Amino acid sequence: EVQLVQSGAEVKKPGESLKISCKGSGYSFTTYWIGWVRQMPGKGLEWMGIIYPGDSDTRYSPSFQGQVTISADESLTTAYLQWNSLKASDTAMYYCARRGSEYFHLWGQGTLVTVSS
Amino acid sequence: SYVLTQPPSVSVAPGQTASVTCGGNNIGSKSVHWYQQKPGQAPVLVVYDDSDRPSGIPERFSGSNSGNTATLTISRVEAGDEADYYCQVWDSSSDHYVFGTGTKVTVL
Numbered sequence: 146e147v148q149l150v151q152s153g154a155e156v157k158k159p160g161e162s163l164k165i166s167c168k169g170s171g172y173s174f175t176t177y178w179i180g181w182v183r184q185m186p187g188k189g190l191e192w193m194g195i196i197y198p199g200d201s202d203t204r205y206s207p208s209f210q211g212q213v214t215i216s217a218d219e220s221l222t223t224a225y226l227q228w229n230s231l232k233a234s235d236t237a238m239y240y241c242a243r244r245g246s247e248y249f250h251l252w253g254q255g256t257l258v259t260v261s262s
Numbered sequence: 263s264y265v266l267t268q269p270p271s272v273s274v275a276p277g278q279t280a281s282v283t284c285g286g287n288n289i290g291s292k293s294v295h296w297y298q299q300k301p302g303q304a305p306v307l308v309v310y311d312d313s314d315r316p317s318g319i320p321e322r323f324s325g326s327n328s329g330n331t332a333t334l335t336i337s338r339v340e341a342g343d344e345a346d347y348y349c350q351v352w353d354s355s356s357d358h359y360v361f362g363t364g365t366k367v368t369v370l
Contacts, residue, residue: 204358247295247352248352249307249359252306
C-alpha cells in the first residue's frame with residue numbers, strides 16, 4: 146500500500162528543539178517531491194516547503210524560510226521537519242504530502258505539535 | 263506573492279448544487295486543484311488540473327477555471343459532503359505552492 150505515515154503527537158516547551166518525521170512506503174521514495182503543510186488551530190492550510198528526496202533539493206515558503214529545516218533520509222525513506230527553538234505560535238497540525246504534478250495527492254495523517262510552558 | 267480568495271462559507275440543501283469559488287489574478291492561466299478536509303482528518307484531493315478527478319472521487323465533484331475565477335461544483339449534495347474545501351495552485355513565477363483561504367460547506 147502506498148502511504149505516508151507521520152510520527153506521533155508532541156508536547157514541547159518554548160525554546161526546545163523538535164524533529165518530526167514522515168515515512169513513505171509502497172513507492173519509489175526518491176522520485177516524488179514531499180511537501181509540508183501547516184494548519185494552525187481552526188485555520189487554513191499553509192504550504193511550508195518541499196523536498197526532492199532523490200537529491201535533497203529543497204524549497205521554502207518565504208513565511209517559513211529560516212524558521213524550519215526540511216530534510217530527507219533516502220535510506221530510511223523518511224522526510225523530516227525540524228525546529229531549533231520552538232515558539233508557542235508553532236502549535237499546529239503539520240501534514241506531509243506527496244506531490245503529483247503540481248498538486249498533493251497523497252497525505253500523511255498529520256502530526257500535532259503543541260508548544261506550551 | 264500570489265493570493266487565492268475563497269468565500270468563508272457556502273450553505274446548500276441536500277440534493278442541490280454547491281459552488282465554491284476561488285479567485286486569483288488570471289487564475290485561468292494556472293492549473294487549479296481542490297481538496298476536501300473533514301473535521302479531524304487530513305485533506306483529500308478531489309479535483310486536480312482544473313477538472314480532473316482522482317480515482318474514487320464521485321462524478322458529483324467537478325471543476326472549471328477561467329479568467330480570474332476557478333469553481334468547484336458539487337452536484338446532488340449529500341450530508342457527507344459537509345467539509346472545508348481548499349483550492350491550490352503552483353505559482354511558477356516564485357516556484358511556490360499556494361492554498362486558498364478555505365470554504366466551509368454546510369449541508370442544511
